[in-house]
Amino acid sequence: MAAELxxxxxxxxxxxxxxxxxxxxxxxxxxxDTEIEMEYAPKGVNEDxxxxxxxxxxxxxxxxxxxxxxxxxxxxxxxxxxAMVNYPEIDFQDQYYYARPKSxxxxxxxxxxxxxxxxxxxxKLGIPLKEQMxxxxxxxxxxxxxxxxxxxxxxxxxxxSVGTTFKDELAKAGVIFCSISxxxxxxxxxxxxxxxxxxxQSDNFYATLNSAVFSDGSFVYIPxxxxxxxxxxxxFRINAENTGQFERTLIIADKGSYVSYLExxxxxxxxxxQLHAAVVEIVILEDAEVKYSTVQNWFPGDEDxxxxxxxxxxxxxxxxxxRAKVMWTQVExxxxxxxKYPSCILRGEESQGEFYSIAIANNxxxxxxGTKMIHLGKNTRSRIVSKGISAxxxxxxxxxxxxxxxxxxxxxxxxQCDSLLIGDQCGAHTVPYIEVKNTSSxxxxxxxxxxxxxxxxxYCRARGMDEEEAVALVVNGFCREVLQALPMEFAMxxxxxxxxSLEGSVG
Amino acid sequence: xxxxxxxxxxxxxxEGKARPGDAALTARLAAxxxxxGGFTRAARADAAERLQAMGLPGARDEYWRYTDPAAFNxxxxxxxxxxxxxxxxxxxxxxxxxxxxxxxxxxxxxDDLAGxxxxxxxxxxxxxxxxxxAAFYGKLETEGQTPVKRPFAVLNTLAAVDGVLIRVTGQxxxxxxxxxxxxxxxxxxxxxxxxxxxxxxxxxxxxTGALGARxxxxxxxxxxxxxxxxxxxxxxxxxxxxxxxxxxxxxGEAALFKSFSLAVNGEMMRNEGVIQILGDDAVxxxxxxxxxxxxxxxxxxxxxxxxxxxxERCESRQVFKKVLKHGANGxxxxxxxVKPGAxxxxxxxxxxxxxxxxxxQFLAKPELEIYADxxxxxxGSTTGALDETALFYLRSRGVPREQAxxxxxxxxxxxxxxxxxxxxxxxxxxGRLDEWLTSRAAS
Numbered sequence: 001m002a003a004e005l006x007x008x009x010x011x012x013x014x015x016x017x018x019x020x021x022x023x024x025x026x027x028x029x030x031x032x033d034t035e036i037e038m039e040y041a042p043k044g045v046n047e048d049x050x051x052x053x054x055x056x057x058x059x060x061x062x063x064x065x066x067x068x069x070x071x072x073x074x075x076x077x078x079x080x081x082x083a084m085v086n087y088p089e090i091d092f093q094d095q096y097y098y099a100r101p102k103s104x105x106x107x108x109x110x111x112x113x114x115x116x117x118x119x120x121x122x123x124k125l126g127i128p129l130k131e132q133m134x135x136x137x138x139x140x141x142x143x144x145x146x147x148x149x150x151x152x153x154x155x156x157x158x159x160x161s162v163g164t165t166f167k168d169e170l171a172k173a174g175v176i177f178c179s180i181s182x183x184x185x186x187x188x189x190x191x192x193x194x195x196x197x198x199x200x201q202s203d204n205f206y207a208t209l210n211s212a213v214f215s216d217g218s219f220v221y222i223p224x225x226x227x228x229x230x231x232x233x234x235x236f237r238i239n240a241e242n243t244g245q246f247e248r249t250l251i252i253a254d255k256g257s258y259v260s261y262l263e264x265x266x267x268x269x270x271x272x273x274q275l276h277a278a279v280v281e282i283v284i285l286e287d288a289e290v291k292y293s294t295v296q297n298w299f300p301g302d303e304d305x306x307x308x309x310x311x312x313x314x315x316x317x318x319x320x321x322x323r324a325k326v327m328w329t330q331v332e333x334x335x336x337x338x339x340k341y342p343s344c345i346l347r348g349e350e351s352q353g354e355f356y357s358i359a360i361a362n363n364x365x366x367x368x369x370g371t372k373m374i375h376l377g378k379n380t381r382s383r384i385v386s387k388g389i390s391a392x393x394x395x396x397x398x399x400x401x402x403x404x405x406x407x408x409x410x411x412x413x414x415x416q417c418d419s420l421l422i423g424d425q426c427g428a429h430t431v432p433y434i435e436v437k438n439t440s441s442x443x444x445x446x447x448x449x450x451x452x453x454x455x456x457x458x459y460c461r462a463r464g465m466d467e468e469e470a471v472a473l474v475v476n477g478f479c480r481e482v483l484q485a486l487p488m489e490f491a492m493x494x495x496x497x498x499x500x501s502l503e504g505s506v507g
Numbered sequence: 508x509x510x511x512x513x514x515x516x517x518x519x520x521x522e523g524k525a526r527p528g529d530a531a532l533t534a535r536l537a538a539x540x541x542x543x544g545g546f547t548r549a550a551r552a553d554a555a556e557r558l559q560a561m562g563l564p565g566a567r568d569e570y571w572r573y574t575d576p577a578a579f580n581x582x583x584x585x586x587x588x589x590x591x592x593x594x595x596x597x598x599x600x601x602x603x604x605x606x607x608x609x610x611x612x613x614x615x616x617x618d619d620l621a622g623x624x625x626x627x628x629x630x631x632x633x634x635x636x637x638x639x640x641a642a643f644y645g646k647l648e649t650e651g652q653t654p655v656k657r658p659f660a661v662l663n664t665l666a667a668v669d670g671v672l673i674r675v676t677g678q679x680x681x682x683x684x685x686x687x688x689x690x691x692x693x694x695x696x697x698x699x700x701x702x703x704x705x706x707x708x709x710x711x712x713x714x715t716g717a718l719g720a721r722x723x724x725x726x727x728x729x730x731x732x733x734x735x736x737x738x739x740x741x742x743x744x745x746x747x748x749x750x751x752x753x754x755x756x757x758x759g760e761a762a763l764f765k766s767f768s769l770a771v772n773g774e775m776m777r778n779e780g781v782i783q784i785l786g787d788d789a790v791x792x793x794x795x796x797x798x799x800x801x802x803x804x805x806x807x808x809x810x811x812x813x814x815x816x817x818x819e820r821c822e823s824r825q826v827f828k829k830v831l832k833h834g835a836n837g838x839x840x841x842x843x844x845v846k847p848g849a850x851x852x853x854x855x856x857x858x859x860x861x862x863x864x865x866x867x868q869f870l871a872k873p874e875l876e877i878y879a880d881x882x883x884x885x886x887g888s889t890t891g892a893l894d895e896t897a898l899f900y901l902r903s904r905g906v907p908r909e910q911a912x913x914x915x916x917x918x919x920x921x922x923x924x925x926x927x928x929x930x931x932x933x934x935x936x937x938g939r940l941d942e943w944l945t946s947r948a949a950s
Binding site (some may be wrong): 444 | 537569725847848860862863864865866867868869870871872873874875876877878879880881882883884885886887888889890892
């Protein structure tokens with residue numbers, strides 16, 4: 001931990017910048033859309049659509065069969081209703097399951113051939129698809145040391161991957177980083193071996209739907225003993241209307257390897273809600289380590305709860321062998337509905353799982369998020385730090401499970417969930433499940449709920465800040481533990497997001 | 508008014524479709540001798556309807572995630588092959604004794620039903636004509652069904668045979684002690700008590716002994732403005748294996764509600780506490796200590812608590828401790844719900860499991876649901892083994908291992924026992940616990 005913390009140290013005075021960012025920005029700065037000619041599959045989902053998606057991706061027969069199997073299973077399943085979220089019934093037949101820019105019909109061979117409009121879209125999002133040294137738009141990045149600042153990006157636009165940067169440089173290190181559709185064609189042995197091995201086809205309603213209709217996503221393979229030379233990242237953009245995005249990410253960290261992976265996402269402002277059901281599977285073998293960081297900033301809907309993304313995501317990491325390590329860090333600020341529980345299966349002896357989360361819900365947003373730490377192996381360790389912030393009329397729920405199986409002797413878990421309420425119209429809830437089935441393990445769980453401390457606000461106000469600035473500052477302090485766990489590029493973005501999401505929630 | 512027996516005999520359906528537990532409910536009701544009721548008649552009829560609508564819980568019911576309701580669903584109790592024993596707890600304390608044998612009031616064995624500031628009657632005798640308890644019987648239970656269904660409490664309202672009805676009008680000097688005895692080895696007991704404390708009144712209610720081979724008990728308590736209610740229950744369950752109990756409390760302005768329960772062994776026990784804090788500045792504490800030794804049978808102990816804050820400046824506290832050994836299961840499901848407007852709530856909840864050997868387990872679900880911003884709510888839950896360092900310290904000072912374990916177990920339970928305000932009562936329980944632990948320390 002200590003070494004990582006130094007790497008991603010947040011600069012002094014950054015809180016001040018955050019406050020300035022709030023003043024300069026609109027409430028959702030990614031709400032514009034790209035006018036681009038799109039190609040859609042017919043509305044709705046059925047076996048033909050599943051086959052069509054498979055055909056569009058030039059998939060081998062086994063993949064098509066795998067999808068169809070999932071689809072048949074999905075038809076027998078019912079939507080889960082246990083989360084503390086309310087939304088109108090989703091008509092799964094009233095969605096497009098596949099949308100791709102016309103220009104992507106023939107997959108560009110290199111980034112130079114990609115439609116300039118698409119490149120401009122990502123440029124505008126601050127994710128230039130150029131193999132440049134630093135991510136533009138990340139303030140302060142130029143001060144950071146040159147090493148470790150390269151970020152390879154896989155950009156997913158609606159249903160397809162637009163391009164992946166730094167592929168050649170990564171290939172030199174033996175790292176495979178490409179879209180999953182490409183991996184299915186190019187590396188079928190890896191995909192067949194690992195796809196569905198962490199999140200089985202029939203895992204849950206949304207994961208099963210995803211298994212049937214996922215259109216693209218990212219694939220990462222880090223060979224034994226390799227420390228991935230740069231951060232990998234996927235940027236998801238939903239652009240088309242009435243279109244669901246179903247991406248699938250598969251990350252395999254072979255023995256003794258290391259990778260840090262970043263995920264970002266945005267969508268235009270639309271009046272109607274859009275569905276996003278992703279699956280992320282991570283396989284971690286002996287002594288390997290994966291850091292997975294997300295800044296989820298889907299369009300949250302407007303102040304009256306109109307529009308926004310319904311985000312139903314299944315993320316799971318399997319520490320399959322001894323001393324495997326995974327760290328999930330998430331900043332959840334967007335989405336009208338969030339249903340997301342990045343989990344760790346700690347199967348290998350001495351494996352470790354960590355989960356750091358900030359979930360912010362404002363206006364009419366509803367978030368039900370948390371983690372599962374499933375301790376199966378001896379001497380396994382896990383840590384959960386969750387910070388939930390509710391403002392406006394939002395509902396924010398932490399839901400988590402820590403289970404120590406009888407054989408997971410000498411294991412440890414520490415859980416801390418704190419909730420902060422801003423205003424008297426919102427709600428903050430904690431639903432932890434703690435299951436301890438052996439004696440030598442120790443589990444500690446703490447949760448608190450409070451409001452923004454009046455003394456702290458008064459102190460800030462007395463020094464000339466207005467109330468919104470003061471709240472942003474206090475909230476950033478509240479989230480600090482989690483923000484510090486993020487890679488630098490994300491920490492910056494996340495800090496300003498924390499402020500933006502809360503704008504207008506005071507008074 | 509619908510006839511209870513007729514309603515109960517109907518086959519329950521939801522949109523015409525039979526549910527998984529329907530056959531069990533029909534069988535469960537068929538095995539009961541349902542009282543027609545006097546002042547409880549309307550409440551019983553209503554309970555019959557509600558029970559048909561909700562059905563009995565199944566193993567897949569989220570609220571029954573950790574406890575299999577099968578033993579409570581079964582039509583009949585399983586007969587016990589162990590002798591009934593008399594509890595001697597609180598024997599030295601001056602109190603008003605009310606004795607129940609197999610869940611029926613035994614007037615000959617009890618003290619006179621009179622006391623200063625008290626009005627006591629029993630359900631079986633009072634349930635003919637009108638009674639003050641009509642304003643409470645089944646009412647608090649009904650309020651406690653939202654948002655979570657508690658079908659066994661509804662079943663109790665429908666079918667309870669006896670119980671005590673206590674109205675408290677002033678300060679009661681002597682505690683009222685409900686003593687339970689078992690005579691029939693297969694006694695399947697259902698008692699329903701109502702306690703109403705009027706403005707400024709105060710009462711201590713004690714409960715000890717084994718109700719029956721299987722028991723289903725409901726206690727409805729209304730604590731009016733400024734009143735104080737203390738409840739101490741000791742469920743020495745060595746000779747009563749299956750039991751479910753519900754406390755439904757309504758706590759008024761500046762009132763105090765305190766409940767402590769001790770459970771020692773038993774096979775399948777579930778206690779649900781449903782407390783509504785309705786008046787400003789009220790205080791509600793609920794605590795329990797459970798000691799389970801799975802070697803004498805499967806020990807499964809479930810405490811399920813739901814506290815609702817619906818008023819300002821109130822305090823609630825939940826303290827639950829379980830000591831588990833030889834494959835014992837300890838369950839805690841606790842929830843604090845803070846309603847909109849319940850500002851300046853102070854809610855606290857702690858649940859701790861002490862696992863003395865492998866094979867035992869502690870499963871907890873401590874929940875918070877909060878809709879007001881100016882609150883201080885926290886919960887904690889820890890599970891682990893005895894602290895080896897503390898054990899080593901005691902042994903290095905010459906305390907034998909067995910005795911050191913007893914000391915550490917007692918200190919682990921201390922926070923829960925501290926919830927008993929009356930020193931004499933607390934010391935009596937502590938003494939009994941010490942004795943029990945010491946006698947078993949070698950095993």
